[in-house]
Amino acid sequence: MKRQILFAVFLFIEFFSFFMQGQNPIVQTMYTADPAPMIYQDTLFVFVGHDENDAPPNAYLMREYRVYSTVDMVNWTDHGAVLKTGEVSWSAGDASAAQCIERNGKFYFYISTQNNTPGSGGVSVGVMVSDHIDGPYKDVLGKALVTNQMTTFARHSWDDLDPTVFIDDDGQAYLYWGNGACYRAKLNEDMVSLAGPVIPLNVRDQSAFGVSFTEAPWVYKRNGMYYMIYASGFPESIHYTTASEPEGPWTYRGVVMPLEGGSNTNHPGIIDYKGHSYFFYHNDKLPGGHSYQRSVCVEQFEYNADGTIPQMTMTDGIAKGVGVLNPYVRTEAETIAYAEGVRVEGQKCTGIYVTSIHDGDYIKVRNVDFGIKGASGFSACTSSRYFGGTIELRLDGLDGKIIGTLHTSYTGEWDRRIVESVEISGATGVHDLFLVFKGRTPHELFHFDYWMFSE
Numbered sequence: 001m002k003r004q005i006l007f008a009v010f011l012f013i014e015f016f017s018f019f020m021q022g023q024n025p026i027v028q029t030m031y032t033a034d035p036a037p038m039i040y041q042d043t044l045f046v047f048v049g050h051d052e053n054d055a056p057p058n059a060y061l062m063r064e065y066r067v068y069s070t071v072d073m074v075n076w077t078d079h080g081a082v083l084k085t086g087e088v089s090w091s092a093g094d095a096s097a098a099q100c101i102e103r104n105g106k107f108y109f110y111i112s113t114q115n116n117t118p119g120s121g122g123v124s125v126g127v128m129v130s131d132h133i134d135g136p137y138k139d140v141l142g143k144a145l146v147t148n149q150m151t152t153f154a155r156h157s158w159d160d161l162d163p164t165v166f167i168d169d170d171g172q173a174y175l176y177w178g179n180g181a182c183y184r185a186k187l188n189e190d191m192v193s194l195a196g197p198v199i200p201l202n203v204r205d206q207s208a209f210g211v212s213f214t215e216a217p218w219v220y221k222r223n224g225m226y227y228m229i230y231a232s233g234f235p236e237s238i239h240y241t242t243a244s245e246p247e248g249p250w251t252y253r254g255v256v257m258p259l260e261g262g263s264n265t266n267h268p269g270i271i272d273y274k275g276h277s278y279f280f281y282h283n284d285k286l287p288g289g290h291s292y293q294r295s296v297c298v299e300q301f302e303y304n305a306d307g308t309i310p311q312m313t314m315t316d317g318i319a320k321g322v323g324v325l326n327p328y329v330r331t332e333a334e335t336i337a338y339a340e341g342v343r344v345e346g347q348k349c350t351g352i353y354v355t356s357i358h359d360g361d362y363i364k365v366r367n368v369d370f371g372i373k374g375a376s377g378f379s380a381c382t383s384s385r386y387f388g389g390t391i392e393l394r395l396d397g398l399d400g401k402i403i404g405t406l407h408t409s410y411t412g413e414w415d416r417r418i419v420e421s422v423e424i425s426g427a428t429g430v431h432d433l434f435l436v437f438k439g440r441t442p443h444e445l446f447h448f449d450y451w452m453f454s455e
Helices: 004-018
Strands: 030-041 043-051 062-070 076-084 095-102 107-116 124-131 166-167 173-177 182-187 200-201 216-220 225-232 237-243 249-255 267-273 276-283 295-301 339-342 343-347 353-355 363-370 377-383 389-397 403-410 418-421 431-440 447-454
Touching: 004 030, 030 276, 043 076, 062 095, 062 403, 076 343, 076 353, 095 166, 095 267, 107 166, 124 249, 166 216, 216 267, 225 267, 237 403, 249 276, 377 403, 403 418
Parallel strands: 030 095, 030 295
Antiparallel strands: 030 043, 043 062, 062 076, 095 107, 107 124, 166 173, 173 182, 182 200, 216 225, 225 237, 237 249, 267 276, 276 295, 339 363, 343 353, 353 447, 363 431, 377 418, 377 447, 389 403, 389 431
16 A cells, blocks of 8 residues: 555656646757847847758858747747848858847847958947837848957957847946957947947956856846856856946856756856746757757746855756736747747748648647636637648647647648637636647648637
8 A cells, every 4th residue: 555655646746747847948949049038018038049950060050030939938939030141231141149129119139140341350240220129120230330350359250259238227338249358348329339449358367257258248237236147168168257337347256057968059148037037048958959059948046145146057947937828819829838840930021830730749838827717619720731630739738638629621822821710628727738730641731820719
C-alpha cells in the first residue's frame, strides 16, 4: 500500500511539473536572436533578429527584424517582419542587433548592419522611424547615424555594433554601442541626430568591465541606478556594471549568466513588467540550433535587496504567467505559447498566419479562461489548396479531453480564406488549450489565420 501511495505521488508530481513547465525558447516557429524588450500601452514587445535557415556554414545571416508581443508572459503573438535589410539603402544585406524606443508618439528603431557606402567600412548604426510600434519602419536619414569615421578607439570593422538606447528622467536620450570597444553619445530630442561627440569607454578597465567587454550592451535605469549588461569573452557569458550617472564612472558587479549552451554568442535584455523582472537572452535550444541559428529565451528573477542582479542559469522558462487569455475575442493563430511543426509567414500589409501545418503538429495556448458558464462554439479562419484537415481542441495536454473537433475545408487557393464553426462542450474555467492538427494528406493541410470561441 505504501508503495502504491508513493507511486501515485510520483505520478502527480510528474503531471504537475509537466503542465507547469515554462516554454523556452519563447519562439519555436523560427530561429531568433538578440532580444530587445520594451513596454508600450501595457503590452510587452520583444524585437529580435531572425537567423535564416539557409545561412552558409559557420556564418551569421539575418535579413530581417521581427517583433513579438505578450500581455501575460506565456503567450506570444508574432507581428511579422517590421524591417528588412533590403529596405535600407545603405545596408549590405545583413542584420545585427537592434533596439526600439518610443518618444513623442513615434518609434525609433536603432539597428546595426554592414554599411555598403564607399569609404564607410564595416558595420554602422542606423535609425529607422515609424508611427506604429510594429512598423513599417522607414530610413528617414537615408544614411547611417554612426560610422567608423566617428569611432577611433580600438577601431575595427565591427566596432559599431549592437546599439542600446534609453531616455533619462530629465529627457536626455543616450545611445551606447560597441564590439571590442564601447561608445556612448547623447541624442538630440529628434532622436535621429547626435547631440555631442562620440565618447569611448575604457573597456580595458577591469574595475568597470571585469575581465573583458565584448559586445551587446544593454543600458537602463532602475531606482536611481544605471545598469549596463553586456556580453564578455568568446564564447560569451553575460556580465554587468553599474553607475550613478549615465556617463559613469562604471563599477563592475559580476556575472549575470555564465557560459552555457552551445551558442558562442549571447545577448541580454532586462525589463520590469507587471511587478516582475525579466531577463531575455538567446541560446541554441531549438532543434537544429547552434551558434548561427539561435533562439530567444526569458527568465524571471528578483533583484537583491541592494539592487544587485543575481546570477542566473538557462532554464525551461517561466512557469506562471501574469494574466489569462480571453478566448471570446479574435485571437491570431500566431499567438503561441508553444508549438511543434508549424511556421509563421506573412507581412503586416497582407496579414500574418500559421503555415506548414501537417498531421500531428500542434499549437499550445496557455491560461485560456473559458469562465464559469463556459464555451459553446469554436470558429476558425483557414484556407487550403488541398483537402483541408481537422483541428482537435484538447484541454491541458496533447492527449487531454477533447471539447470539439473542427473540420477545415478545401478553399481552392491559399489566399481564399473562410470561417468555419463547430459546437463544443466541456470547456469551463482556466485551461491550457491544445490545437492539434490532423489530416491524411502528405501535403500541407491548411493555413490558419485566427480563431475564436463563443460563450
